[in-house]
Amino acid sequence: QSALTQPPSASGSPGQSVTISCTGISGDVDGYTPVSWYQQHPGKAPKLMIFEVSKRPSGVPDRFSGSKSGNTASLTVSGLQAEDEADYYCCSKAGSSASVFGGGTKLTVL
Amino acid sequence: EVQLVESGGGLVQSGGSLRLSCVASGFIQTYWMTWIRQAPGKGLEWVANIEQDGRHTYYLDSVRGRFTVSRDITRGAVFLQMNDLRAEDTAVYYCARHARYRFDFWGQGTLVSVSS
Numbered sequence: 001q002s003a004l005t006q007p008p009s010a011s012g013s014p015g016q017s018v019t020i021s022c023t024g025i026s027g028d029v030d031g032y033t034p035v036s037w038y039q040q041h042p043g044k045a046p047k048l049m050i051f052e053v054s055k056r057p058s059g060v061p062d063r064f065s066g067s068k069s070g071n072t073a074s075l076t077v078s079g080l081q082a083e084d085e086a087d088y089y090c091c092s093k094a095g096s097s098a099s100v101f102g103g104g105t106k107l108t109v110l
Numbered sequence: 111e112v113q114l115v116e117s118g119g120g121l122v123q124s125g126g127s128l129r130l131s132c133v134a135s136g137f138i139q140t141y142w143m144t145w146i147r148q149a150p151g152k153g154l155e156w157v158a159n160i161e162q163d164g165r166h167t168y169y170l171d172s173v174r175g176r177f178t179v180s181r182d183i184t185r186g187a188v189f190l191q192m193n194d195l196r197a198e199d200t201a202v203y204y205c206a207r208h209a210r211y212r213f214d215f216w217g218q219g220t221l222v223s224v225s226s
Binding site: 003032038048052091093097099100102104 | 218
């Protein structure tokens, strides 16, 4: 159950866009791709931001978007805001019934 | 809206046992449920899944044989029995609702500390 690979850090100024990559994504399952992204502020529980590569749960700003190319998924945060500073984790399927997370990326808003 | 509340964490000596509970307000009966942990200063790590009916469970290699996940469908609760605890099991343990390979609701977590 190897972890997915993410850069340890990323940064951008307010208003800019930043993209975080996640390599090692597994293949499709029953016609959909099991890639999700989570935001975690210090001392808080993670929050689902993106699922099935590019779908946003209700309440997540459209500044957050997801994509995938080959075995690499990406999370893009556009129009960076101070409150976007957090750790971000990707997650995908591992084997038949397990999950695996990336190592996490600390996003700093300069 | 689903709220998940974990309990049962604490300080235990190496080789000891703990039983974590996760009680849901809101609908979890037709969903898999998952335990995920986070060691201090580290990233998230998937630990275990349990299917809707509780008959099928899946584990991280390093906990298989020591941890057991179960659920009480009528009470809307999920449990994690942890035996033979090791220092490397020290972490905040979260329960989460597993909706088709995404974790859409999370509890606040409960801290397990294993002293060697």
